[in-house]
Amino acid sequence: MRTRKRRMMNQINVVPYIDVTLVLLVIFMVTAPMTNPGVVELPKVGQALKQTGAPIVVTIKKDGMAEINGKRLQRDELLFEIKKQLETKERPVVVAADEKTQYGKVVEVMDLLKQAKVDKVGLLFKPAS
Template structure:
């Protein structure tokens, strides 16, 4: 009885054959931390990536308009001639009443809001002008036409200026 088996005594625990059991628990704290950081990043960047109304904007060399502390009103016209105020579809017949309501709210607040007009580049010019006429009729005259910046438009306009200055010599 001098010898003890693998299950008995202190000598079995102190010997060379001591092995740790594999870790069967997963530490989820780092996983939760990483997921929360990713969630915050996506929450911040998602609204900046895309506008809710898909519009193929024309290109322009114009400089960006600086907006004020008041949130501008987004008015969009899709390629299929659908009108949106913000992300809400507005029927053509309801547009004058909705614009007058926006103008009325602005008069109560003091300063009229900036209107950001986003129109698809394939639309008829007359269609865009009719919407601008409705804006003007409602008393909303602070209108900005939204475009995309273009390096190709700048490259096309640059030779035209150079050619005009060469012809004067």
């Protein structure tokens, strides 16, 4: 009678792990669209807001030039004027741009306001009738 010796297996069978991984992948793919990613409640237009003072209005014309109080200003002058007006007290700044103004010009003004360390910046628009 001859007895066979069993050889040790030196490999790991990964097929069950792949099966489990694929099942988990399918479960996550099915349940992901059902989850509700956080709900954000936006303020409604026309809502009364508390203002501490009259805001500084930066107007951007169609040609991309910026104005404060009807005075046309270049980029450096605009930054200086905003800093000068904010020295006395903390005031919000509102950007009013013509609807035909290039988006990049509005972003440039917003960047200037960030450089001037303005905390409260808003966009002025005409509410829909």
